[in-house]
Amino acid sequence: MYRNGIISVSDSVFWVGAQDRTTDKFEGMWSIPHGVAYNSYLLTGEKNILIDTVKEHFIGGFLDRIAEALAGRSLDYVVVNHMEPDHSGSMRVLRDVYPNAKLIGNAKTAEMMKNFFGISEGIVTVSDGEAVELGGRKFVFVFTPMVHWPESMVAYDATDRILFSSDILGGFGATDGGIFDDEADMNMAVGEMARYYVNIVGRFAAPALKALAKVRTLDIGIICPAHGHVWRTEPGRVIDIYEKLSRQETDEGVVVVYGTMYGNTAAAAERIASDLVKNRVPSVHMHDIARSDISQVTTDIWRHSGLILASCTYNMELFPPMARLLRHLENKNMKGRYAGLCGTFSWAEASLRELSAFVERSKGGWTHVEPKILIKSGLKASDCALCETLSSNMARAIKG
Ligand code: FEO
Numbered sequence: 050m051y052r053n054g055i056i057s058v059s060d061s062v063f064w065v066g067a068q069d070r071t072t073d074k075f076e077g078m079w080s081i082p083h084g085v086a087y088n089s090y091l092l093t094g095e096k097n098i099l100i101d102t103v104k105e106h107f108i109g110g111f112l113d114r115i116a117e118a119l120a121g122r123s124l125d126y127v128v129v130n131h132m133e134p135d136h137s138g139s140m141r142v143l144r145d146v147y148p149n150a151k152l153i154g155n156a157k158t159a160e161m162m163k164n165f166f167g168i169s170e171g172i173v174t175v176s177d178g179e180a181v182e183l184g185g186r187k188f189v190f191v192f193t194p195m196v197h198w199p200e201s202m203v204a205y206d207a208t209d210r211i212l213f214s215s216d217i218l219g220g221f222g223a224t225d226g227g228i229f230d231d232e233a234d235m236n237m238a239v240g241e242m243a244r245y246y247v248n249i250v251g252r253f254a255a256p257a258l259k260a261l262a263k264v265r266t267l268d269i270g271i272i273c274p275a276h277g278h279v280w281r282t283e284p285g286r287v288i289d290i291y292e293k294l295s296r297q298e299t300d301e302g303v304v305v306v307y308g309t310m311y312g313n314t315a316a317a318a319e320r321i322a323s324d325l326v327k328n329r330v331p332s333v334h335m336h337d338i339a340r341s342d343i344s345q346v347t348t349d350i351w352r353h354s355g356l357i358l359a360s361c362t363y364n365m366e367l368f369p370p371m372a373r374l375l376r377h378l379e380n381k382n383m384k385g386r387y388a389g390l391c392g393t394f395s396w397a398e399a400s401l402r403e404l405s406a407f408v409e410r411s412k413g414g415w416t417h418v419e420p421k422i423l424i425k426s427g428l429k430a431s432d433c434a435l436c437e438t439l440s441s442n443m444a445r446a447i448k449g
Pocket of ligand 1: 275
């Protein structure tokens with residue numbers, strides 16, 4: 050059965066992946082309003098080699114595309130760069146359809162293959178940096194542990210100078226018709242790449258930097274990631290973007306995130322944001338944490354040097370949507386940024402205390418900008434004066 054066609058990356062390399070526009074939450078958590086691509090590639094020649102698979106839900110069209118690209122030839126190898134099921138999910142069915150295809154991974158891959166799918170036969174394990182010739186193609190397998198799982202690796206086809214980079218250098222967003230960088234809406238592609246990086250890879254920024262340093266040593270003509278676009282025009286650009294994100298290099302700007310029930314905390318946040326603009330902060334972004342998408346809030350915070358957290362108290366604790374954000378930010382282990390704090394309450398203060406504890410737990414990851422603002426119920430003239438002071442101090446801090 051013919052469904053969506055294969056797409057040629059080169060004369061002998063074909064995209065056979067899947068475009069997912071139906072999943073609401075990636076990893077069961079992260080909004081993907083623009084979908085996501087699960088990229089898989091088939092390399093044809095003396096030996097036919099598949100790079101990764103797709104999420105199990107998309108197995109039908111995936112098998113059709115493989116069959117179309119193979120045109121009656123055998124499938125000899127499947128390179129398993131990563132075992133997270135968005136890439137390995139079709140493995141069991143693939144093994145049933147192509148029982149003679151050998152799987153290529155590392156020792157950790159083999160263990161996960163057994164645990165996920167009960168597959169323990171026909172697996173070839175490689176070591177970090179190992180060069181392997183497959184049907185006239187010379188591959189080098191480079192381990193990239195924790196980007197995004199311990200077994201993660203990338204496959205470099207030295208014959209065609211193509212890097213199959215797995216999660217690293219990928220992004221959210223199904224690709225719209227064309228899969229290549231020169232066919233993409235680049236603003237959308239880079240924005241979705243940042244949102245993917247921060248929420249999926251960001252916790253592992255240090256391993257990502259090590260992986261990127263390894264990748265930099267390769268002579269790369271085309272980058273074929275497991276998500277997002279194929280970078281054939283500017284492969285270096287996507288590495289630059291990933292390096293900036295991994296170094297936690299920020300742009301000058303402030304994200305104001307507030308949690309409010311009846312508008313009093315929102316009023317303080319609006320006041321602070323307005324004062325930041327008056328202080329010529331070049332980029333100010335506001336989020337109502339009960340309504341904004343947490344993956345976008347976190348991405349904006351990652352990309353900017355300043356953060357204002359303003360929250361009400363709820364049932365003698367921090368407002369729950371704000372508490373959820375703080376847990377997420379702590380998991381990301383952000384460094385080198387400035388935070389200003391504003392807590393509100395009416396009869397049992399907790400918000401400012403918990404916001405302060407968040408900054409203290411970061412052990413210098415967040416530098417606190419004075420003054421801490423504590424507002425009882427409504428915003429008063431004295432509170433507005435403190436908001437002005439906090440904004441001017443924050444503007445000064447982020448401008449160095
Ligand atoms: Fe796209 Fe970590 O899987």
